[in-house]
Amino acid sequence: MYxxxxxxxxxxxxxxxxxxxxxxPFQARRIDRAAGELDSPAYRALHPLGKxxxxxxxxxxMFETAAILxxxxxxxxxxxxxPGTPDRAAFLKWLCFTSFNLHATLLEVFYPDRxxxxxxxxxxxxxxxxxxxxxxxxxxxxxxxxxxxxxSTAPSVLGYYLAVQMRWLAQLPPGSPGHVASTDYPALxxxxxxxxxxPAARRAARAEALGPTLFTxxxx
Numbered sequence: 106m107y108x109x110x111x112x113x114x115x116x117x118x119x120x121x122x123x124x125x126x127x128x129x130p131f132q133a134r135r136i137d138r139a140a141g142e143l144d145s146p147a148y149r150a151l152h153p154l155g156k157x158x159x160x161x162x163x164x165x166x167m168f169e170t171a172a173i174l175x176x177x178x179x180x181x182x183x184x185x186x187x188p189g190t191p192d193r194a195a196f197l198k199w200l201c202f203t204s205f206n207l208h209a210t211l212l213e214v215f216y217p218d219r220x221x222x223x224x225x226x227x228x229x230x231x232x233x234x235x236x237x238x239x240x241x242x243x244x245x246x247x248x249x250x251x252x253x254x255x256x257s258t259a260p261s262v263l264g265y266y267l268a269v270q271m272r273w274l275a276q277l278p279p280g281s282p283g284h285v286a287s288t289d290y291p292a293l294x295x296x297x298x299x300x301x302x303x304p305a306a307r308r309a310a311r312a313e314a315l316g317p318t319l320f321t322x323x324x325x
Contacts, residue, residue, distance in 0.1 A: 107131035108161035110151065112138060113313040114273075116170050117158035121312065122265040123174060125305035127181050133312065171204040174262040184262045186255055196255045199247065200263050203270075207240045211270055214283035234282025237274065241290055249292040258299035265306075268297045268320040275322060287321055297321050 107124060111117035111133055124131045136142050136157065143155040151159045151166040160167045162180075167173045178185035185200075186192035210233050213220050217229035244267065248256055255261050271293065277284040287294040297320035300306055310319045 109133050110136055110148070110157065110159040110161075111313075112136050112157050114315060115157045116269075118309065118313060118315075119170055119266050119269045120158050120160055120173050120177075121309045122269070122306060123177055123184060123262055125308050126260050126265070126303065127177065127183060128305075129181065170208065170266065171200055174200070174266060178262050184260060192253065192255060195251075195253060196263065199244075199253075199256065200266070202240075203244070203263065203267055207237065207244075207267075207270060210236050210240065211273065211283070214277070215273070230282040234284075237283045238285065241271075241285060241293065245290040245292050248296065256296065258296055260300060260303055260305070264296055264300055267293070268300050271297060272320050272322065294321065 107129065109117060109120055109124065109131055111121060112135070121133065136148070142148050143157075148159075149155055151161070152168045156168065158168065158170065158173065160173050160177075162176065164176075167176055175185075179187065186196045213229055213233035214237060217226035217233070220226075220229045244256075247253075256263050256267070271285065271287050274283055274285040275287060287297050301310075301317075301319040301321060306319050307317065310316060316322060
């Protein structure tokens with residue numbers, strides 16, 4: 106059985122959503138952050154940097170969100186184009202784009218002091234916010250023009266990955282660097298609205314007490 110080490114509404118939510126969509130049994134183990142578990146020797150043995158998420162698998166512990174998503178989609182032959190299929194190259198390209206660009210920049214938006222220290226946080230935010238918008242515009246154009254099955258109203262690892270990140274951005278105060286409303290991106294909004302209606306998304310939302318409109322919360 107998989108064991109997901111999680112914290113509510115963190116990157117582990119992405120993995121929980123995929124596990125729920127796959128319908129595979131897993132144990133969700135909430136991390137005791139107040140007790141400093143992320144820095145404990147036991148947790149550092151699972152993730153050397155003490156970050157979230159970690160998924161314990163039959164093949165050993167996994168970390169890095171994109172790596173976990175690839176592992177699960179290949180192991181269960183679902184929610185992504187499989188190796189050797191025509192859409193595989195495009196899927197890998199856009200999964201890496203989302204991980205290396207959007208997700209990495211979100212860390213600057215939410216933790217700007219980690220990049221260059223507290224005094225430089227305003228400058229980090231000033232640069233990170235427009236980049237987030239730019240990355241979403243690229244994804245919006247791609248979905249609108251290419252309509253790939255791996256990022257559509259059908260469930261996919263990339264769809265859930267992007268939907269959670271847009272959820273976080275929608276929770277930022279309006280007008281602040283990085284804030285977005287999914288309705289500003291009609292093609293992506295359609296993906297989010299379809300995914301949050303899925304039984305898997307509703308189960309994940311209940312498990313972490315996140316409300317019924319998991320991804321389009323800013324518009325409800």
